Amino acid sequence: MDLVDRLLDGDRRALARAITLTENEDPLAGDLAAAVFPHTGRARTLGVTGPPGVGKSTVVDGLVHLERATGRRVGVVAVDPTSPFSGGAILGDRIRMRRGASDPGVFIRSLATRGHLGGLSWHTGSVVRLLDAAGFDTILIETVGAGQAEVEIMRYAVTTIVILVPGLGDEVQAIKAGILEIADILVVNKADREGADGLVRELEATLELGAGSAASWKPPVLKTVATADRGLDAVLAAAHDHYLYLESSGSLQARLERELNAEVRGLVRDLAGRAALDWARSAGAWDSALSEVLARRTDPRSAAAGLVTRFLGRVQRKSRP
Amino acid sequence: MSHAKVRVLVAKPGLDSHDRGAKVVARAYRDAGLEVVYTGLHQTPEEIAEAAVQEDVDVAALSILSGAHLTLVPEVVNRLRAKGADDVLILVGGIIPDEDVPALKEAGAAGVFGPGANLDEIVEFTLANLRRRGA
Structure with missing residues (x-):
């Protein structure tokens, strides 16, 4: 990505633009973060x-x-x-x-x-x-x-x-x-x-x-x-x-490990949650689960657990050879 | 999903002694949902151009009361161009005689707003004239 090269080269406009893309959660932001990560930590x-x-x-x-x-x-x-x-x-x-x-x-x-x-x-x-x-x-x-x-x-x-x-x-x-x-x-x-x-x-x-x-x-x-x-x-x-x-x-290294650990954990939760939600919405499971909750026949936690179980079952079936 | 926000630099080039007008405009932009970077009094054209680059603004709104607009506006525009930031929409507000408006537009100002300008009109003009920018 040209923007990354310019940023690493110290181009101020490229840096400013990269910050905007990041703030705006632009689709390019993920690739950008991945490309610069090896150059960070200094x-x-x-x-x-x-x-x-x-x-x-x-x-x-x-x-x-x-x-x-x-x-x-x-x-x-x-x-x-x-x-x-x-x-x-x-x-x-x-x-x-x-x-x-x-x-x-x-x-x-x-x-x-x-x-x-x-x-x-x-x-x-x-x-x-x-x-x-x-x-x-x-x-x-x-x-x-x-x-x-x-x-x-x-x-x-x-x-x-x-x-x-x-x-x-x-x-x-x-x-x-x-x-x-x-x-x-x-x-x-x-x-x-x-x-x-x-x-x-x-x-x-x-x-x-x-x-x-x-x-x-x-x-x-x-x-x-x-x-x-x-x-x-x-x-x-x-x-x-x-x-x-x-x-x-030794606290500096311990601190860094703790923060990166927390960041990856947070992202796993975030990405797994999004994947489950995307599936539930597109499969229609979302609407039926929510209407059960609105009618007070199912509590929110059970409804969520049910959706996650079905989502995981689907993922397992898909990954079988 | 993208959550783009319009960013505006409200800047006061030159030696004006107060910034009431600039603050009123900044507030109107904020109330319209824009992000406003305000840099305070007595900015040089170089400082304004550099702030516009670093803050990656869509708009630079210059407020000038001193009468030096015919010098300051082209200077800011030139500095922005030199930094490659020629896609920033330039607006000028303040005490500007009608006969100076064509020269300011010639210099690169997209809009010029005098003391009687209506805030809604300024915000509307700004949003309608944004220039799309690529990465």
Whole structure:
């Protein structure tokens, strides 16, 4: 596929087009993912999450700038929510990402959630792989404004940075049960505001309660003022330390195996389910099973089990020599 | 199955001091189900063209109040062409004197919308004039 060759060659339009095809679930997307997969696994992924308004995009802009200073090429995936009413979205993360805007070593793509919960888009993982295959060394993934439930970022980012700001009040209590747990690095941004030191102490005390063995990673709590580029070098250094820790402890490999295992399992479920549904619809078994459920003569689970059993029986008959 | 969405870049080239109009248009597009990438004030033509490429937008809607549209619009169009992104539909909005409209269209703008333009009309025009793009 010409598009794949161009993408692997670093052609920005080809990369942008490939991301669109992936997001749109175009029929070409499967072949595209298969063709780039052997060229992935090289990039380092960093996730940035936190409640709305804490400065995620500004932090990302600063981290991009620092990574570029070391010569690394940087990809950014920035996710904003889709309106549940119109299906449209306003993607505004680029407003704060000005420094990389015309740098050929930077590629920024805004994605809408398109109905996916969890703080990311359905296709985040695939988009990250496309950037990886196109030769970006570091890939930053920014979630929507997140609180308790949006923890999916940890699947795609090797290192997850959670950003908070002073003055969130009780919200910090709620976050303790959610995204705080997935933080490899905690950042208190807007640290020139009153209450920053108090928040740092509170977070450190919370982490102390959940601390594991002496050998395990202890998330540092770092203060930043992202609009003035203060403290971001320490964040990047901590991300580097975290990566080295994962590598030396064997967790990096274990994590990769866990994620790929989960991905293949999920796809088997998905593909098997689709195949069964396609058969049931085309064979007319679907309508009769559903009418039994609507009449309350069969419960949903039994109806589904019946369909799957018939589908599997058919598959077995077909595969006999 | 394909779930294509129309993507629009709403951009403000030049030195305008506010972006109320751009935000109103961005919102109208969102409410019509489009995905809008908004990049904020004071963008250079190069930044706009590069954002259009990276975001793979179908449409670039440029909002200009400063009076520099006759310089800025051709500049954006040229940068887009240089990047091979000549299939992006270019729209211009803002304070544009009637006598400048032909020159803007000549430069590559498919539609020009002044301060009195109706939002529904802008959205309708956009959707009716999309250019099909190949991979």
